[in-house]
Amino acid sequence: MGNQQPPRRLLRFSPAAGIASLIRKYGGEWWILTAGALIIVFIVFMTAFPRVFTRYSPLDQEAGGQMTAPSRAHIMGTDNLSRDVWARVVYGAQTILGVALAAALMSALIGIPLGLLSGFAGGIFDRILSLVMDSVYSFPGLILAIAFAAMLGPGVINITLAVAVVYIPTYFRLVRGQTLSIKEEVYVEAARAIGARRPTILSRYVFPNVIATVVVIFSLNIADAIMTEAALSYIGLGLPAGIPDWGMDLSMGKKFLPSGMWWMITFPGLMIMLLALGFTMLGEGLAEVLNPRLLEK
Amino acid sequence: MRHLLSYVITRLVLAVPMVFILLTLVFVVLRVMPGDPVGAMLGGHAPQKVIDQKKEELGLNKPITVQYVEYLGQLLRLDLGESMIFKQKVSQPIVEKLPATIELTLAGLLVSLGIGVPLGAYAAQRRRTGRDYAARLYANIAYCIPVFWMGLMFQLIFGVWLGWFPIAGRTGARVDVSLFSRTGFYLFDTLRAGNIGAFVDVLWHLVLPAVTLGVVLSGIFVRLTRANMLDVLKSDYILAARARGIPERRVVYSHGLRNALIPVVTMLGLQFSLLLAGAILTESTFSWPGMGRLLLERIYLRDYPVIQGVIIVYTLFVSVVSLLVDLLYAAIDPRVKY
Amino acid sequence: MQSTSETILRVNDLTIQYPISIGIVRAVEGVSFTLADGEALGLVGESGCGKSTLGLSLLKLLRPPGRVTGGSILYRGTDILGLDGRALLAMRGRSISMIFQNPLTSLNPLFTVERHFLETIHFHDPSRSRGKALAATGKMLATLGIEEKRLREYPHQLSGGMRQRIMIGLALIMNPDILIADEPTTSLDVIVEAGFTELLANLRKVYKLSIILITHNLGLVAEIADRIAVMYGGKIMEIGSAQDIFARPMHPYTQGLIDCVPNIRLDQKELVTMPGSPPDLVSPPVGCRFAPRCPKVMPVCTERIPGLLEHAPEHSAACWLYERHG
Numbered sequence: 004m005g006n007q008q009p010p011r012r013l014l015r016f017s018p019a020a021g022i023a024s025l026i027r028k029y030g031g032e033w034w035i036l037t038a039g040a041l042i043i044v045f046i047v048f049m050t051a052f053p054r055v056f057t058r059y060s061p062l063d064q065e066a067g068g069q070m071t072a073p074s075r076a077h078i079m080g081t082d083n084l085s086r087d088v089w090a091r092v093v094y095g096a097q098t099i100l101g102v103a104l105a106a107a108l109m110s111a112l113i114g115i116p117l118g119l120l121s122g123f124a125g126g127i128f129d130r131i132l133s134l135v136m137d138s139v140y141s142f143p144g145l146i147l148a149i150a151f152a153a154m155l156g157p158g159v160i161n162i163t164l165a166v167a168v169v170y171i172p173t174y175f176r177l178v179r180g181q182t183l184s185i186k187e188e189v190y191v192e193a194a195r196a197i198g199a200r201r202p203t204i205l206s207r208y209v210f211p212n213v214i215a216t217v218v219v220i221f222s223l224n225i226a227d228a229i230m231t232e233a234a235l236s237y238i239g240l241g242l243p244a245g246i247p248d249w250g251m252d253l254s255m256g257k258k259f260l261p262s263g264m265w266w267m268i269t270f271p272g273l274m275i276m277l278l279a280l281g282f283t284m285l286g287e288g289l290a291e292v293l294n295p296r297l298l299e300k
Numbered sequence: 301m302r303h304l305l306s307y308v309i310t311r312l313v314l315a316v317p318m319v320f321i322l323l324t325l326v327f328v329v330l331r332v333m334p335g336d337p338v339g340a341m342l343g344g345h346a347p348q349k350v351i352d353q354k355k356e357e358l359g360l361n362k363p364i365t366v367q368y369v370e371y372l373g374q375l376l377r378l379d380l381g382e383s384m385i386f387k388q389k390v391s392q393p394i395v396e397k398l399p400a401t402i403e404l405t406l407a408g409l410l411v412s413l414g415i416g417v418p419l420g421a422y423a424a425q426r427r428r429t430g431r432d433y434a435a436r437l438y439a440n441i442a443y444c445i446p447v448f449w450m451g452l453m454f455q456l457i458f459g460v461w462l463g464w465f466p467i468a469g470r471t472g473a474r475v476d477v478s479l480f481s482r483t484g485f486y487l488f489d490t491l492r493a494g495n496i497g498a499f500v501d502v503l504w505h506l507v508l509p510a511v512t513l514g515v516v517l518s519g520i521f522v523r524l525t526r527a528n529m530l531d532v533l534k535s536d537y538i539l540a541a542r543a544r545g546i547p548e549r550r551v552v553y554s555h556g557l558r559n560a561l562i563p564v565v566t567m568l569g570l571q572f573s574l575l576l577a578g579a580i581l582t583e584s585t586f587s588w589p590g591m592g593r594l595l596l597e598r599i600y601l602r603d604y605p606v607i608q609g610v611i612i613v614y615t616l617f618v619s620v621v622s623l624l625v626d627l628l629y630a631a632i633d634p635r636v637k638y
Numbered sequence: 639m640q641s642t643s644e645t646i647l648r649v650n651d652l653t654i655q656y657p658i659s660i661g662i663v664r665a666v667e668g669v670s671f672t673l674a675d676g677e678a679l680g681l682v683g684e685s686g687c688g689k690s691t692l693g694l695s696l697l698k699l700l701r702p703p704g705r706v707t708g709g710s711i712l713y714r715g716t717d718i719l720g721l722d723g724r725a726l727l728a729m730r731g732r733s734i735s736m737i738f739q740n741p742l743t744s745l746n747p748l749f750t751v752e753r754h755f756l757e758t759i760h761f762h763d764p765s766r767s768r769g770k771a772l773a774a775t776g777k778m779l780a781t782l783g784i785e786e787k788r789l790r791e792y793p794h795q796l797s798g799g800m801r802q803r804i805m806i807g808l809a810l811i812m813n814p815d816i817l818i819a820d821e822p823t824t825s826l827d828v829i830v831e832a833g834f835t836e837l838l839a840n841l842r843k844v845y846k847l848s849i850i851l852i853t854h855n856l857g858l859v860a861e862i863a864d865r866i867a868v869m870y871g872g873k874i875m876e877i878g879s880a881q882d883i884f885a886r887p888m889h890p891y892t893q894g895l896i897d898c899v900p901n902i903r904l905d906q907k908e909l910v911t912m913p914g915s916p917p918d919l920v921s922p923p924v925g926c927r928f929a930p931r932c933p934k935v936m937p938v939c940t941e942r943i944p945g946l947l948e949h950a951p952e953h954s955a956a957c958w959l960y961e962r963h964g
Contacts, residue, residue, distance in 0.1 A: 134317060134318070134321060135321055135325075137318070138318045138321040138322050138325070141318070141570065141573060141618065141622065142322060142325075142573060142615065142618060143574065143576045143577040143618065144573070144577060145577035145578075145580065145581075146576065146577055146611065147329075149599070150326070150330065150607075150611055151329060154330060233446055234448065237446075237448050238580075238581070238596055239596075239600070250446075253446075253448065253449060253452065256452075257452060257585070260455060260456060260460065261467070263456075263460050265456055268449070269453070272446060273449075275446050275449065276441070276444050276445050276446060276449065279444040279446075280440065280441060283440055283444055287440070
């Protein structure tokens with residue numbers, strides 16, 4: 004004989020239970036997404052409202068003493084031209100974020116249509132373009148950017164172009180791949196049921212996936228672009244001296260490293276890392292949430 | 301063995317179009333781009349006549365297609381031209397500095413694999429625990445650290461504050477390189493010459509730059525290894541091995557890791573590109589006399605033939621490594637048909 | 639049949655659960671059965687009834703989050719669930735072995751056939767020399783009907799049937815008492831399947847094996863098994879000799895399973911199916927788990943669980959049709 008207890012009722016569906024189960028389901032991934040988003044929001048805020056964060060100008064060469072260590076008045080110290088380091092950090096955010104965003108947009112705006120075109124057109128055109136893109140993709144991105152920047156010369160637009168070029172193949176490959184699989188589906192569909200609702204299939208199943216992928220890649224792309232821009236200005240190929248830039252500050256502060264003046268290089272570098280980390284975490288978090296199998300590379 | 305040879309040849313033949321495209325790309329970037337390099341080189345205020353004369357000297361006033369053909373012809377003859385600034389063939393400084401870069405890059409690769417693979421395997425075993433998340437966090441952070449900043453921080457902490465390692469160059473000031481330098485690979489040369497003191501000195505100089513490069517790139521290997529391990533550990537043959545009473549450790553490493561590493565090997569080629577890029581920045585930070593620093597120097601001096609030469613060498617380097625990686629993959633995976 | 643010979647495996651009231659996001663899955667609940675020396679027991683049921691989970695737990699191969707939450711598995715008197723470390727490793731592959739559903743992926747693609755065998759032998763008997771180990775392997779291959787040259791080949795170079803035989807060989811190389819076969823022929827074609835049954839019968843004699851055959855294939859079970867246990871929803875519904883189960887099935891589910899097998903001699907117009915779907919193992923129905931689908935359901939079936947009782951000699955069923963329910 005067996006007398007079974009009536010089964011315990013599961014949690015009734017409530018918003019709290021819903022969120023709780025979401026967190027349990029995605030666990031760490033939600034933390035990553037949130038953390039990344041927070042960092043970005045903070046820095047964007049800093050970009051938009053620099054005066055909230057500092058009253059000094061990054062170009063003011065009489066902000067304080069020359070090369071003073073961090074103190075109450077200057078929380079990140081001053082550099083060799085007596086400029087407030089924290090001010091340079093705050094305003095530098097505008098530069099790096101601006102260039103990175105613009106470059107990423109440019110890459111996407113060129114790479115995505117090319118990928119679509121190549122995927123749809125097929126044939127020799129596709130093969131040649133794919134070959135070109137694959138070659139560029141396999142080439143060290145930074146070297147490509149250096150070559151471009153060296154040839155184009157300094158300037159905000161030039162450096163944006165240089166950074167943008169590196170990532171075009173990424174979008175191209177991504178979109179082309181998706182396009183190819185759409186193509187297959189559409190033709191199979193057409194063969195099977197003439198007049199079937201192609202637009203519905205496309206819009207309901209395929210495009211959301213493509214968009215999700217593009218968004219994730221875009222976020223990671225910005226992170227990469229940040230690193231590339233910083234690298235370019237570090238080696239002196241970037242921007243004219245007037246514009247505050249984290250990479251450039253690093254290369255300037257480098258000279259005073261042997262004397263132990265650590266604040267000029269520690270803080271700008273930390274900010275580069277933080278900003279890149281923010282976008283990376285956002286991208287990864289989004290990937291896990293939108294489609295856990297996305298980044299299986 | 302005949303099959304292997306045909307595979308190698310096939311692979312070589314496939315590589316040619318890519319190399320060709322890249323070399324063309326280099327040409328396009330360096331010659332066709334807007335901007336007047338010659339004018340810039342001559343100081344920006346030189347009279348037009350002088351600029352034109354210089355251009356003719358360098359052959360830059362011919363039509364682009366002619367220049368392109370000449371360019372290809374030169375390359376086929378393995379002639380990289382001559383420096384515009386110094387009295388030397390382009391190949392000379394390149395041959396001098398290439399070993400330094402290779403030494404640094406290889407050391408960096410070893411460090412990044414040495415950190416990345418074990419950490420990734422470890423994380424896969426302890427999936428969804430705190431340690432797993434810690435390892436993944438490390439991977440994320442490592443990837444986002446600018447390599448040059450890491451270098452500067454290491455210099456600061458381990459060089460200036462703690463004084464444990466030197467922060468610049470390949471050898472100390474008192475070491476006479478000409479005593480042992482043969483191949484340019486100092487680690488090898490010093491051992492060959494039996495000069496242990498110099499060997500230690502060279503090694504010590506290599507530590508900080510190699511670790512810098514290695515740590516930043518280890519993140520990628522952590523993620524890759526972990527992902528592959530997770531996949532592999534779900535396999536049927538892993539379960540079957542456990543069912544036969546094979547100890548867990550052996551199952552994970554001998555059965556699991558070995559299979560998981562195959563995709564890592566195929567990725568090595570791509571990672572090598574990142575290594576080279578990182579090496580340029582590392583060389584700049586540590587004043588390491590390699591190709592990266594040469595490139596940056598000559599960019600500053602606007603010595604275009606050398607710039608072109610260096611980039612071409614990088615291109616070939618990447619292609620060769622990619623080919624080698626493919627061959628390595630064929631060698632270790634018995635399923636690859638050749 | 640061999641009811642007088644020694645019982646070498648006794649499973650008592652085994653319960654296995656694993657937590658998922660919406661609750662706890664009761665994969666196996668209060669399962670008990672015995673295996674006699676030299677006997678072949680068939681464990682039959684549809685997908686999801688818990689038989690594979692049960693099989694894994696017999697070698698303590700269940701991975702978290704799945705856990706055994708109650709009961710015991712006694713092999714010659716020792717509780718397997720209490721084993722750890724070296725004792726556990728020694729038991730696996732040597733006392734009890736298991737072969738799995740998919741021979742195509744059950745072999746390490748990077749290991750040669752030889753290496754698979756040598757490794758297994760080495761870890762169970764480190765003192766054996768390589769020469770002796772190779773000799774034993776060679777003998778095993780001969781029994782399996784595989785040429786010796788295959789030793790140096792890799793799995794992808796072998797056919798599915800060959801890989802299946804290699805798997806069996808690896809399971810039997812240390813001469814275990816019990817072989818557990820989890821869906822051994824499901825991914826093979828019928829011709830290879832026929833070869834398998836023949837091979838298994840042969841090996842059983844040569845190595846004096848006891849077998850637990852886990853499958854949903856009634857035909858396979860009819861050929862090999864001496865006794866059959868029918869599982870449904872994580873519990874055993876009926877257990878008895880193969881003849882009794884097929885000739886005189888007691889439980890409606892068993893009857894349903896038998897009916898479902900198309901008979902080539904009957905003039906069937908439609909395939910017989912069982913309506914409904916397997917029970918939700920997170921919140922199973924109150925009472926008998928088969929009640930929602932049972933053609934002979936009675937009110938008491940949805941209120942209380944019937945016990946697995948011996949209603950005929952050596953033939954038990956858990957059904958209110960036979961049990962008094964006053």
